Structures are given as C-alpha cells and as structure tokens.
Amino acid sequence: MEKIVRFSTTIAPKLLDQFDEILEEKGYANRSEGIRDLIRNFIVASEWEHEGGEAIGSLTLLYDHDVRGVSDKLVELQHSHHANILSSMHVHLDEHNCLEVLVIKGEATEIQHISDALIAARGVKHGKLVMSSAGKGLG
Ligand code: NI
Incomplete structure (x- = not known):
C-alpha cells in the first residue's frame, strides 16, 4: 500500500x-x-x-423505440465510433421505452462529441454522460 x-x-x-x-x-x-x-x-x-488525456465516460440513453428511425440512428452512430465504445447494455423497460448504457473510452472531447450526437438523436428522451476516469492518474 x-x-x-x-x-x-x-x-x-x-x-x-x-x-x-x-x-x-x-x-x-x-x-x-x-x-x-x-x-x-x-x-x-x-x-x-484538459485535452489529450484518456478518459472514460458512461452514457445513459432513454428512448422510445417507436419513434421512426431512432434505433437505426443510434446503432449507426455507435458503429461509426466502435473503437471508442467498449460496451453497451440494452434494457427493454416496457412496450415502448428502451434504456441503453454505453461505456465510452477516448479523449474527453471525443467522448463528449460522441455523447452529444447520441443524446441529440431524434427520439432520445433523456441522456446523461457521467464523466469518469481511466483510473491510472488517480491515487
Ligand atoms: Ni428495447
């Protein structure tokens, strides 16, 4: 220790x-x-x-899958950033609402940019990025 x-x-x-x-x-x-x-x-x-450092974020998205095109758009965005998205979890909350939690790795500005695009997608009701750390710099 x-x-x-x-x-x-x-x-x-x-x-x-x-x-x-x-x-x-x-x-x-x-x-x-x-x-x-x-x-x-x-x-x-x-x-x-500060730009340049490696960070980790977890993004929670709540969306209504009945909104036309929302599922395709979210999948397309995630695939275009596949190198940054380490993991995703999908929960079917009820007949209409879906919850996704994504773990995103990269530079802070990159994570923010990816999250903004996902949150801004039509049909997303709520989105929240938790900005965390890759852990190496923390005592
Ligand atoms: Ni679902």
Missing part, C-alpha cells in the same frame, strides 16, 4: 459543520474518506478540462 501523509488545514467552523453533516448523511466513516473523494472528483474534473 502506498504511503499516506497527514496534512492540516484551516476552515470556518460553519463550513466544517456542513461538511460533517453531509458526510454523515452519505454514510462516510470519517472526514479523510470524504476529503479523498472530493480530491478525486477535482482531479477527474480537471482531466476532462
């Missing part, structure tokens, strides 16, 4: 109380764990702001 370091900081008591309340609500065992997650989120956000 990697060596860990201890550091101290100063913070207004009210801000710390608010932080502790949220940690408790979310079930964190201690402040350190919460701070580590905040720092990792900060690093991942930074990775997405």
Whole structure:
C-alpha cells in the first residue's frame, strides 16, 4: 500500500459543520474518506478540462423505440465510433421505452462529441454522460 501523509488545514467552523453533516448523511466513516473523494472528483474534473488525456465516460440513453428511425440512428452512430465504445447494455423497460448504457473510452472531447450526437438523436428522451476516469492518474 502506498504511503499516506497527514496534512492540516484551516476552515470556518460553519463550513466544517456542513461538511460533517453531509458526510454523515452519505454514510462516510470519517472526514479523510470524504476529503479523498472530493480530491478525486477535482482531479477527474480537471482531466476532462484538459485535452489529450484518456478518459472514460458512461452514457445513459432513454428512448422510445417507436419513434421512426431512432434505433437505426443510434446503432449507426455507435458503429461509426466502435473503437471508442467498449460496451453497451440494452434494457427493454416496457412496450415502448428502451434504456441503453454505453461505456465510452477516448479523449474527453471525443467522448463528449460522441455523447452529444447520441443524446441529440431524434427520439432520445433523456441522456446523461457521467464523466469518469481511466483510473491510472488517480491515487
Ligand atoms: Ni428495447
């Protein structure tokens, strides 16, 4: 296991109380764990702001398969980016609604571009990209 370091900081008591309340609500065992997650989120956000690095995103799409052409369009878009789309899962939610979750790898701007095109397709009711990390740069 990697060596860990201890550091101290100063913070207004009210801000710390608010932080502790949220940690408790979310079930964190201690402040350190919460701070580590905040720092990792900060690093991942930074990775997405800088071009060139490898990132991972998961895209959730909700669409009505009865809308003419939507299924074909989504398949066509995914095939044209097959090198970036590592995996996809399709769930038939009911008689009309489909849910797809795609795992997309590549440069952040590339993932954003692919996701935007899929979300913008006619018939897609909701789409959300979760911007994550390939993990190598995270401690
Ligand atoms: Ni379906």
